[in-house]
Amino acid sequence: MNIYVLVKRTFDTEEKIVVSGGKIQEDGAEFIINPYDEYAIEEAITVRDEHGGEVTVVTMGGEEAEKQLRTALAMGADKAVLINTEDDLEEMDQFTSAYILAEYLKDKEPDLILTGNVAIDGGSGQVGPRVADLLGINYVTTITDLKIEGSTVTIVRDIEGDAEELETSLPLLVTAQQGLNEPRYPSLPGIMKAKKKPLEELELDDLDIEEDDVEAKTETIEVYLPPKKAAGRVLEGDLTNQVSELVSLLRNEAKVI
Amino acid sequence: MSKKVLVLAETREGALRNVSFEAIAAAKQVSDGGEVVAVLLGDAVSEFGAELINYGADRVVTVEHPHLKHYTSDGYGQALMAVVEQESPEALVFGHTAVGKDLSPKIATKLQSGLISDVTAIEGEGDDAVFVRPIFSGKAFEKVKNKDGLLFFTVRPNNIAPLAKEERSGDVSSLSVDITNLRTIIKNVVRKSAEGVDLSEAKVIIAGGRGVKSADGFAPLQELANLLGGAVGASRGACDADYVDYSLQIGQTGKVVTPDLYIAAGISGAIQHLAGMSNSKVIVAINKDPEANIFKVADYGIVGDLFEVIPMLTEEFKKVM
Numbered sequence: 001m002n003i004y005v006l007v008k009r010t011f012d013t014e015e016k017i018v019v020s021g022g023k024i025q026e027d028g029a030e031f032i033i034n035p036y037d038e039y040a041i042e043e044a045i046t047v048r049d050e051h052g053g054e055v056t057v058v059t060m061g062g063e064e065a066e067k068q069l070r071t072a073l074a075m076g077a078d079k080a081v082l083i084n085t086e087d088d089l090e091e092m093d094q095f096t097s098a099y100i101l102a103e104y105l106k107d108k109e110p111d112l113i114l115t116g117n118v119a120i121d122g123g124s125g126q127v128g129p130r131v132a133d134l135l136g137i138n139y140v141t142t143i144t145d146l147k148i149e150g151s152t153v154t155i156v157r158d159i160e161g162d163a164e165e166l167e168t169s170l171p172l173l174v175t176a177q178q179g180l181n182e183p184r185y186p187s188l189p190g191i192m193k194a195k196k197k198p199l200e201e202l203e204l205d206d207l208d209i210e211e212d213d214v215e216a217k218t219e220t221i222e223v224y225l226p227p228k229k230a231a232g233r234v235l236e237g238d239l240t241n242q243v244s245e246l247v248s249l250l251r252n253e254a255k256v257i
Numbered sequence: 258m259s260k261k262v263l264v265l266a267e268t269r270e271g272a273l274r275n276v277s278f279e280a281i282a283a284a285k286q287v288s289d290g291g292e293v294v295a296v297l298l299g300d301a302v303s304e305f306g307a308e309l310i311n312y313g314a315d316r317v318v319t320v321e322h323p324h325l326k327h328y329t330s331d332g333y334g335q336a337l338m339a340v341v342e343q344e345s346p347e348a349l350v351f352g353h354t355a356v357g358k359d360l361s362p363k364i365a366t367k368l369q370s371g372l373i374s375d376v377t378a379i380e381g382e383g384d385d386a387v388f389v390r391p392i393f394s395g396k397a398f399e400k401v402k403n404k405d406g407l408l409f410f411t412v413r414p415n416n417i418a419p420l421a422k423e424e425r426s427g428d429v430s431s432l433s434v435d436i437t438n439l440r441t442i443i444k445n446v447v448r449k450s451a452e453g454v455d456l457s458e459a460k461v462i463i464a465g466g467r468g469v470k471s472a473d474g475f476a477p478l479q480e481l482a483n484l485l486g487g488a489v490g491a492s493r494g495a496c497d498a499d500y501v502d503y504s505l506q507i508g509q510t511g512k513v514v515t516p517d518l519y520i521a522a523g524i525s526g527a528i529q530h531l532a533g534m535s536n537s538k539v540i541v542a543i544n545k546d547p548e549a550n551i552f553k554v555a556d557y558g559i560v561g562d563l564f565e566v567i568p569m570l571t572e573e574f575k576k577v578m
Contacts, residue, residue, distance in 0.1 A: 225398075226397070
């Protein structure tokens, strides 16, 4: 089976966000594979181990994303591809990313494409479904279970807390939701092997993409932090009084009940 | 320039969702006096048309088909594109719901448009509208403008105020669409969300962490949630420990919520959890540890055992409500 995983390099969830000069500061920050993409990698490896085939991990960005690709290879992916957009593109949006990824994938005849249902940085959740539609294949988002028998695919997906069971077929793009699996940690032999696995680097030229074709449709004009909350009030006194004071504050001061 | 705006309205468990009324209000704001047309897709939905008009839609178009009983991106995609072809809108607004999140990227791709997802506020009107959306799960925000082509955005439930409901009149028409070649067949939907209040739309959330200690420990939280018409949520710790399903997880991985009232019980307040809830209007923290991080973002705090405090709170609310 020809399996592709689309991954994104994101800030570690532990990181505080610092804005200076209107931009998010990246200096000194730790980066990880977007946690939802880790579920996608784990699932891809599991599917390959069961059905055979090859797992290729694909990302876009600058040189530094190689680190996350090596981690995916160490987990067990077979090949990695970095589409380096660093020199060509200043402004990107989801339209841009999906176009580039679809141009890369269009002649690869993927049976299954996996990615996270959302990236924890931008949080739009658009790129997976956009890529599927550009490739003309079906997609299912926020999946928590995946079974493949022949060309029949049985899926459970999370829809706002409820579980939807459905049937579809390959080729298919799915986006991973938490609960799909427990991503493995790279083993030491895995890390050693990963160093020798193929990592291909492409630029927009290699994909015959003109910058004009991928010009962003939307534009971020400002990035800022939410206003700091003033310190709250820790209630004091007898617990019974605290509870009745709280109820009265919620009703009369905060007016939320 | 005035814009004709199409709004995808949604029903859930036999009623229109609030987010649809919020989307209509957002549509009005960007329409600059243009027409706001609400779209309803389903197997039997035309009865809801009048209510959408009362909430501010100028007109309603319904597409009814047995294949639209359950949402699929193919079925809804075909129906919505048929409406787009008929109406030629200059802007589209969806709710940032399970359906909206799944369908909007497909429609944006077909229309070769941008898509501004998960909008929590709109500044300015008409062509000057600027869209505010959380990034890093609410650790920061960005303001986004549409640069080129059709304007398309989704609105996060509970953030944009709906227009006041009033008796209005407007046309409710139906469009017949041939829905074919569905590549996904829905077999079954298992209801897991307790009491039917969805976390993303809940006005009140009672969330528990590791301090709740067990699945049974969530019972008093659920009781308080039921009383206040709210929903129960959880921290990652509580989900990892298997006290509750991951679908209840609030945080940077998990759901990002902005209820009117968020009560955090036995939650220490890891940075990932704060990202998912710190933009709630009012936050109450209940924790045995007075040093717990959660008190830093709380408006009101009680230092104490949640198993004592929560039942007392429930009783106290019962007295006054």
